[in-house]
Amino acid sequence: MSGTLGPVVIVGAGLAGLRAATALRGLGYTGSLTIVGDEPDPPYDRPPLSKEVLTGRLPAAATDLPLPAGLDARLVLGRAAVRLDRAARTVLLDDGTPLRYGGLVVATGASAAPWPGPGAPPERGVHLLRGRRDAVALREALLGGGPVLVAGGGFLGCEVASAARSMGLPVTLVDPAGSPLEAAVGPAAGSFMAAVQTDAGVDLRMGATVAELPDRRGSALLSDGTRVAARTVVLALGARPNTAWLRGSGLGLDPGTGALLCDDRGRALDHRGSPVPGIVALGDAAAPPHPFPGPGAPAHLALGHWSEAVDHAAAAAAALLGGAPPPEPAVPSFWSDQFGLRIRSVGVPRAADLAEVLEHDLTNRRLEVVYRRGGRTVGALTVGRTSRLAAHRQRIVRERAGQEVRTDSGITVGRMP
Amino acid sequence: MRIHVDRAVCDNNGRCVFAAPDVFSFDDDEELVYDPAPPREAAGAVTRAAADCPLRAITVEGARE
Structure with a gap:
């Protein structure tokens, strides 16, 4: 089934892109395979970045993902896709290079949500954590001492708080919900983790947000009117799918999140909701159908879990090659090691x-x-x-x-x- | 077919249990238990379990389906 598909271009050199490439080869695709990544680093694994890499238990370079034997892929690193021309079946890179494709895999991942304002963040002291270089920079900052202010009590924020506490730094965690992780796992699990974090010495400020970043004296203002001392601020405010390069291509983007809508086989949908031949999507940039559809549930859901990239790779590769759909839909899963x-x-x-x-x-x-x-x-x-x-x-x-x-x-x- | 799990690397993620429940499980003390020499029929599930491990802690030898 691999005879007719032209060159395959995978945009995104993270876990999703690499798993898609591996699955394509595993299903017998022998044609040309190009993987484009906007970071200069080869594919690496993200979960350790907010855990072992921050604490220093694992050097950043140890997060490299091994390239499977026989992958035979051309890696184009440090280049971002800026436009998709579906009529010409071409992806345009930021250095002007056009890449022709017969099959396209959208695996561009997501970026950390930036500081929403007011004002622009200062050049130093305010960190996002998404890429490996972010983790190295944040580790450097943590080695310089606390106190640390974490904005956002999702899994990322809680893992950063855990790492900073394990390094002995004073930590304040701020989140608008009633307890950490509550938005993801509800108040029962949230209150359990609140007790764990308080016991570990985290100063929890729930029902609040960071209203103003630290001033010159290192004092940040919270929305409840209190002030918090912070030498380092970590913004863990969620992720945004990297799909700006697909605007104007006619592909369907989720109006809320911007994620690329796709069907249960990973096939990208156009703005009318019909699958587009020759384009699949997976990983953090993709919004597959909700695993548990029903009243009140959105039709599509971008979960952003490690498991999403891995569990959808075989189906997406099969869809690109014209093969059979998966026997049963994947069940999402996730893990977090903290405190x-x-x-x-x-x-x-x-x-x-x-x-x-x-x-x-x-x-x-x-x-x-x-x-x-x-x-x-x-x-x-x-x-x-x-x-x-x-x-x-x-x-x-x-x-x-x-x-x-x-x-x-x-x-x-x-x-x- | 032989399986080896590097226990220094394993983080009890549980994905191997999802992929190959007849081969991998956890006991009541949260210790991973597995059949180091599973039957040939398990080759597909075991290969998936190894590929699914986020820590790449599972090595499989002789798993030709």
Whole structure:
């Protein structure tokens, strides 16, 4: 099935691009393969950047992703795609080079959301964390001492807070929600992590945002009117898909997030919602169909998990080569190591209308939460109970297929926001 | 087919258990347990499990499907 497809161009040299390339070769594609990356570095893995690389347990160079034997791909690094011309089947690079493609893989990832204002951030002292060079710069800053102010209590912000505390630095974490991680995993798991973080010495400022970056004396203003001392500020305010280069191409971009809409096989959709031949998307730049569609759920969802890039690579490669769709849709999963705990999750906790807490043990630092919507299991999260996760995942798969719907049992702690 | 898991690298991510539940599991103490010499029929799932490991902690030898 690889005979007719012309040259394949993969835009994006991260995990998603590399996994797509590997899957194409694995399915027998023997033609030309070019991978374009806007960073000068070869493909590397992101999860350690906010954990081991910050603490120094892992040198940044150790995050290199190995290129599989027989990949036979041309790597064009330090070049960004600036435009897609679908009629000419050409991607234009920022040095003016046109790349002709028969098959195109959009794997351009996402960028860290910048400081929203007021004012522009100063040249020093305010950090974003997305790329490897960001992690190296932030580590340097942390080695210079605290205090550290983390804006944003999602997984990234919490991991940065954890790393900074493990280096002995004073840390303040600010988030508009009632507890850290709440937007992603709900108030029950959020309050558990709030207790863990407070115990670890993090100064939590919930229900607030950073209103003004630190002044000359290193004092930042929060939206609740209080001031916080900060030598280093880390903005962990979310991610934005890198799809500006696709504007004007006629491809469908999510009006809210800007992610490239695609179908369950990774095929890019045009602005009418029809799959476009010869273009697939995966990873943080892509918004595949919501894994648990239903009333109130958006039709497409860009989760930004490591697992998304990996789990969708085979389907996207098969779609590009004209092969069969995957037998069953992937179940998303994610993990986070912070404050000495292993947080593990399957499904989409934020899609739930109800969180059922099966175990909540702060003494032994164990947590098990099942997430449901309309009685069906749509997610699960454990801390120190990874052994329970596979069974929850199987239930998600069964109930999604409509084979079994359990009635609620156990202790209901709270509705999801 | 032989499997080896580098326990110094393994971070209990659990993705191998999702991919190959007949071969990998966790015991009640959160220790990864696995069959170091699984049957031939498991080759596909084991290969997927190794590719799915975020830490690349799993090595597989002789997994021709």
